[in-house]
Amino acid sequence: MNDIIETDPDQYPVRPKKGHTWSLAFVKDRATRAVTRVPEIAYAVSRHWFAIVICIVIAAIAGWVFAQTRRHVYRGTVKLKVNPVASILGEQASYRFRDEMKLFMNTQTVILTSDSVLRKVAQSTGLDTPAEDAPLASESPVETVRRKIGQAKSTALEMLDLDEPRAGGFAREQALENAAETFRKRSNVVADPDSATITLEVYGADHARIRAELDGWVDAYITHVEDMDSTAHDEFFSNLLDYYSKLEKEAVEHLDAFKRDNPEVSEGELQWLEEQIADLKVRRGDLSRPGGGLGALVPGAGSGVIDPALASLTEALNVLTQQLIQKKAEGFREESQEVQKILRSRELVEKEIQQIRLGVDDPTSGDAELAAAQKRLEEQIAKRIESLTAELREKMVRRTALKEQLAERKRLEDDLQRIRDRRERYSSIRHDTLDMRESWKTVKVQRLDDPHVPSSPHEYRPLFVISLASLGGLGAGILLALVFEIFCRRVRFKHDLLNELDLRVVGVIPRR
């Protein structure tokens, strides 16, 4: 039978169709089911558990190797106490002082990490020389190989003459800058404003070198602080205060000159002038009022002495006027005898009053005389009004000028006050700054302990690395199991037979 199959393949095409094994739709369908269906995932994990275990083991071994071959980094620390007076005040002082303390500590941090300090550290500890030339005290085999490679690389560069910049001063400067930058990357400053302490941290591979670097760092910092204190000055505020003092002096001179030139300019003068103007206005108004001018020109007017006859007549006139009003109110008409009687009596009384005001002694004088007297009086009133108006105009001009002068004086006084305020404010700031700087000048750096480098490496946690790697291996193993399952071309479930080959499954027997 086997011969038949081999000799007549067309009759017995036992091979599947080409392309049926790996089709995109098949892989897509498997991938969709494997990722979205929990049974498929669980089946993949349970079926390929060995691959998962292998992945975990490999990852754990890799993690262990990584933890062992990783360059051990040690952390050296030294704690400094700066400005002990400030720390005592810091516990009791206000928030403002705490803010200043924070500012102070930040300043110290900036100083500690400044280029000048770090360059001094690099110079004092020889960091600017190539480090690969000097072997480390506790050097691992990997580090030895790394150092040897570095040496070979330097030698090759020298032989090829490609390392020219190393020869001049620029190269030395560049090396120093690089060393300072490298030291900045592997160092850290932790400032505590509450306790006024600064912790310097240096990370490295060699205990002795770390200690030397910490010592050099502290020395460089102290030296830099001393140099900085001696050169501290407040040129800015001094210049500012000088400028405002000059301005103040000029303002005072201007004000004095104005007062000297205009001694009469004052608020009292203006007030007196205002009163005069008001009096003139009243007098002119009295003269301008119809009938009022007579009274003003009557002998004795304004002196408070009133003619008794004129007073009785005026009173009689008032009584008649009241009677007239009363009659009209009672309903009497204008043509009635009572009203006409009162009107005639009023005319008589008014005539007598006018005669008295005009100075006509003869009560029997006629209207012509009265008219002439009236005319003379009006001429006198007109002349008087004209003189009063001229006087009033003069006073008002004077008042306007005085107001302008007062405004000018007020402006000068305000300028002077503003300049004085500003000068005082800057002076206060200057004093505060000087006080602060004075306190900073008294920075006394005190080492709380010697540079300390623990014997155990910094953050050396092999178990953590191995655990993390194992976890990654687990994830990779699950992923690998899913990939295996996606590309698996074997019967896994009854759905595979039904979906792939359209075969009916009559029974599924569990594994014993």
Next chain:
Amino acid sequence: MKKNYDSIIPPDDQAPADRALAPSRGPTRSLLDEFIGSTKLPSRLRRQQKFLRFLKRAAKDDRFMESVQRLRDAVLRAIIKRDEDALEKDGTEADEQANGLIVALTGVRGGEGTSILSLMLALSLGGCVHRKIAHLDGHFSGERFDAVSRVFGLTRNEFSVFKGATEVWGCHSESQPNIYFLTSIGVDGSLDFFSDKQLRKFLAELRRKFDLTIIDMPPLLNNSSNVFLVPEVDHLYLTVTAGKTPLVDVNRCKELTEQQGKELSGVIVNQQTIPFVCRLFWRDYFF
């Protein structure tokens, strides 16, 4: 100790479909229960110890036996369908004496557990005592038959049929006499047996004498004898191993069967594993 199966035999006036499903209500592993526990194989049958251990475990595995019963029901539904088709065609009930069913179980490349499943299926079908069941080991393994006869206490019975010059006789147990285990002496292999011209006559004789004949066929892709046997069986079930049998091979079996003018009646997925978490919520996804 012979059990009384009269109570589970369905009445004669019952419909064929009901009679076919009747065994599901009766005991299905009587032979396993009676002989497995105390059977010990001699040293010359050392290689069958694994087979014996498996039978012991299977007898205690409820889930496994439940799956076998489900498989048995599927086979019986095929009988129902045959009887219904016969009723529709002739208007009379099919002659069971002349038209017994030949059901064959085969694997893909071997190792799928076809022999075990066919044996368990025969035992399960034998629970219906009013039907005569025959189990034919297509591998004709003498050691396996010897172990089976010792495990189940088989004795040679009156059944005997000649396929040409080869005599095939059936053995059964006294406690369950309706299950026959067929064997033959002098057969070199399955190819020698099934490639004989007398195969069709032999199968007709089996159909005449048994209601159901379960044939444990050799693997479909590894043995050429199936080319002769596949067209003759009524139902062909393919056994595959979950997670092992390639889909390409199954497809090849399907095409090979179609070339013989038959269709696979169904596939039995054996050794299906289920993750622990899936046993709680997604069991139906697997079974």
